[in-house]
Amino acid sequence: AQxxxxxxxxxxxxxxxxxxxxxxxxxxxxxxxxxxxxxxxSGEMIFLIYQxxxxxxxxxxxxxxxxxxxxxxxxxxxxxxxxxxDSAMYFCAMTGNTGNQFYFGTGTSxxxxx
Amino acid sequence: KAGVTQTPRYLIKTRGQQVTLSCSPISGHRxxxxxxxxxxxxxxxxxxYFSETQRxxxxxxxxxxxxxxxxxxxxxxVSTLELGDSALYLCASSLxxxxxxxETQYFGPGTxxxxx
Numbered sequence: 001a002q003x004x005x006x007x008x009x010x011x012x013x014x015x016x017x018x019x020x021x022x023x024x025x026x027x028x029x030x031x032x033x034x035x036x037x038x039x040x041x042s043g044e045m046i047f048l049i050y051q052x053x054x055x056x057x058x059x060x061x062x063x064x065x066x067x068x069x070x071x072x073x074x075x076x077x078x079x080x081x082x083x084x085x086d087s088a089m090y091f092c093a094m095t096g097n098t099g100n101q102f103y104f105g106t107g108t109s110x111x112x113x114x
Numbered sequence: 115k116a117g118v119t120q121t122p123r124y125l126i127k128t129r130g131q132q133v134t135l136s137c138s139p140i141s142g143h144r145x146x147x148x149x150x151x152x153x154x155x156x157x158x159x160x161x162x163y164f165s166e167t168q169r170x171x172x173x174x175x176x177x178x179x180x181x182x183x184x185x186x187x188x189x190x191x192v193s194t195l196e197l198g199d200s201a202l203y204l205c206a207s208s209l210x211x212x213x214x215x216x217e218t219q220y221f222g223p224g225t226x227x228x229x230x
Contacts, residue, residue, distance in 0.1 A: 033215040043202055045221035052216060091157065100145050100214040101170045102206070104157040 002027045002096050006105035013082045014113050020067070021077040021108045023092030029053075031097035034075040036066065039089040039107070048090075051075060082112045116141065118207050118222035126228045132193040135225045139186050139207030145169075146188040147219060148180060151202040160203075163188050164210045192227075200229045 003026040013019035036048040051059045051066045059066040067076040092105040119138045127133050139146050148160040159172040163182035180190040206219035
């Protein structure tokens with residue numbers, strides 16, 4: 001089974017600053033995917049970024065980058081130049097090689113301060 | 115391309131009733147997964163359907179069931195509602211290929227169910 005741990009229940013960041021949201025995972029699968037989603041107060045889960053277990057380069061998508069450290073089993077999300085609209089819950093998730101089931105962490109609530 | 119749609123968006127039911135939620139995936143996506151989100155338990159996987167067959171199932175009682183139609187649209191049903199079933203129910207779709215770990219799931223806006 002897969003397990004995702006997010007140890008930061010809440011984070012604050014000043015507008016225009018960068019912030020790192022932590023995520024560690026545990027799996028015995030060799031093939032797996034790591035994902036980050038954003039959930040605003042409206043409820044919809046918005047896909048941000050993906051990293052595959054065999055990807056050697058860290059994934060980047062605009063202001064989002066994923067700091068993937070395979071040996072440490074960590075997949076931290078870095079948001080650069082934070083904006084007020086970034087205030088939301090952020091979930092780290094993973095899939096294993098056995099199917100299409102996602103395992104989610106408990107989430108981190110990010111608040112961007114003007 | 116239209117995103118994942120879920121209906122209804124909000125629902126209020128009383129204990130003992132049953133409810134059916136609907137999910138239309140992104141065009142071309144053949145896999146539909148359902149999740150329950152509550153403040154206490156977080157996001158929990160209910161089940162996944164692919165080509166009208168349940169491919170994966172989470173640890174939920176038999177009161178929770180689902181199905182998928184030939185057009186990939188999916189419904190989930192909860193019978194004999196309990197207060198603890200109050201939650202945000204999220205549906206997600208993906209292409210449904212065999213390399214599951216490579217596929218991104220795209221979520222709908224969710225259905226907020228309140229059981230009184």
